[in-house]
Structure formats: C-alpha cells, structure tokens
C-alpha cells in the first residue's frame with residue numbers, strides 16, 4: 422500500500438519549488454539560510470522573521486487537502502477548518518496573533534488540525550511570470566539593487582505584440598480577468614442595494630502616469646516602489662541599461678505627484694502602474710499552487726482568494742444589524 426502523503430512531503434515539495442531554500446531540518450532556523458529574514462520597520466515589538474517551510478504542525482501528519490493563499494487571516498483559518506484543509510501555505514510570512522485573529526496561532530490552528538507553512542522571499546525570483554504578465558522578458562534581474570535586499574529591479578524587452586502602453590494595459594486586464602471582477606462588483610452593488618461599494622482589483626487597475634496609451638514601449642525598467650527603489654536608482658539603472666523607454670511599477674504603485682514619476686518625466690520615460698499587490702494571488706499564488714499540485718498529484722490543492730471591499734458605514738449589514746450597532750455605540754461606547 423502506498424504511504425500517505427504527509428506534511429514532510431509538502432515541505433519537500435516547497436523545497437523543490439524554491440530551489441532548496443526551505444528549512445527542512447528541525448532547529449535549522451538560523452545560520453546560513455539567507456531566506457530566514459527578519460523584517461522590521463523598527464516599530465518596537467512589530468518585527469517578524471520569515472521561516473520558509475513549516476511553521477506550525479507535525480511533519481508526520483498525513484494530508485489530503487492543502488490551501489494556498491497570500492496572507493493568513495482569521496477568515497482563512499476558519500475556512501480551512503470548515504472545509505477540511507489539512508495544511509495552509511501562506512506566501513506572506515506569518516506572525517503570532519497578527520495572522521491568527523489576535524490570538525496565539527498555535528492554539529488556534531491546532532484546534533482545527535491545520536498545519537501552517539510559509540514561503541515568501543524564498544519563492545520570489547523563482548519564475549519570470551510577473552514580468553511576462555506585464556509584457557516583457559526580464560532579461561536582467563537584480564533582487565538587491567544598489568545592495569538593498571528586496572529592492573528588485575527587472576529590465577526587459579517587450580514581448581511580441583506588446584508595442585505600446587495601451588497594449589500593456591490590455592494584456593494585464595485580459596490575464597487578470599478584470600471583466601469578471603467588474604461584473605461581480607456590479608452584481609454585489611445590486612444585491613446589497615448599495616451603489617458605493619469599492620473593490621480592490623477593480624479600483625487598482627493599471628494606470629498610465631507619464632505617456633499615453635499610444636506611447637511606444639520597447640524596453641522596460643520594472644520596479645517595485647515599496648521595496649525602496651528611488652529616483653537616484655532610476656537614473657543609474659537608465660545609464661546601465663540604455664534604451665529603456667518605460668518605467669513599470671507593480672505590486673505597489675505611486676501617486677502621480679511622486680518623485681519617481683517626476684524623475685521619469687525628466688528623463689523622458691513613460692511611467693505605468695501595472696498590477697497591484699491585491700492581484701499577487703494570480704501572479705504568484707496560482708503558479709505556486711499549480712507547482713504543489715504537479716509535485717503532489719494525489720492531494721487536493723485549493724486557493725483561498727481574498728476579496729476586499731469598502732462599504733459606506735450606512736451600507737453595511739441589514740437594518741436589524743444597523744440598529745444593534747447604533748444601540749451598542751450610543752449606550753456603551755460613546
């Protein structure tokens with residue numbers, strides 16, 4: 422009889438996917454693994470250390486169903502418990518309480534027999550998909566530009582059929598299925614009888630900040646503004662990569678008055694914002710889930726997709742719930 426697939430097999434699969442960057446032996450949490458990184462904005466008590474691999478759970482535990490997601494939340498834990506998920510793989514690093522509804526992660530997930538694994542920086546750079554989706558080949562890649570870890574810079578030539586900024590916007594809209602997200606939002610507005618709902622994927626669509634849809638694009642400098650890329654880096658990267666005509670910002674973006682946009686204009690470059698972080702589940706989550714499924718064909722792999730919406734205070738909940746909230750607020754909270 423074939424032995425059951427275990428958490429250990431899942432850790433092994435993540436190690437293959439990441440090219441050997443996962444912590445595979447117990448206790449090997451420090452030392453030479455450069456993907457064990459502590460992230461800190463120097464806000465006291467708020468740092469977190471990324472530990473690629475198993476975070477909570479018994480390595481010998483058999484698994485049948487695995488959920489892949491971007492960020493672990495209390496909703497994700499509840500959904501995992503209720504839908505028979507044995508292990509969750511979160512892309513973004515997890516921390517006690519922060520990713521488990523304010524309570525201890527271990528006591529919470531143990532309750533539902535759910536193991537937690539994470540794979541963040543150890544996964545980054547393992548496939549060229551984000552550049553591909555935006556229409557270039559990322560022929561040059563530096564994951565620590567100007568010696569800043571995580572300051573990713575790609576430079577690439579456009580792919581066949583991508584000739585203008587408009588082509589880039591059309592390309593990401595079609596891959597991301599923006600029409601479906603728009604239709605969902607319109608349906609939700611009708612069902613909830615609330616016209617003022619906003620949803621991330623729809624309101625953070627691609628946007629041109631310098632240039633027009635007809636502006637010619639042939640060589641792209643692809644940056645991630647939240648990782649520390651600054652105007653000095655832009656000027657240097659342009660010198661190092663002559664022929665660049667377009668700056669592409671993805672995952673995060675900048676407002677039109679940002680220094681990076683001013684710099685791009687001064688250098689005669691187009692500036693375009695591509696997919697936001699809210700779509701990383703499509704850019705990175707789906708390839709990660711597919712890779713797990715290919716390596717472990719005997720288990721079920723599902724994707725936990727977030728859908729963040731903004732509702733006006735008066736548009737949230739039904740009349741009964743609104744009356745309840747007003748009662749609590751007036752009589753106890755103010």
Ligand SMILES: [Fe+2]
Nearest residue numbers: 512545701705
């Ligand atoms: Fe990521």
Ligand SMILES: [Fe+2]
Nearest residue numbers: 512513698701
């Ligand atoms: Fe991310």
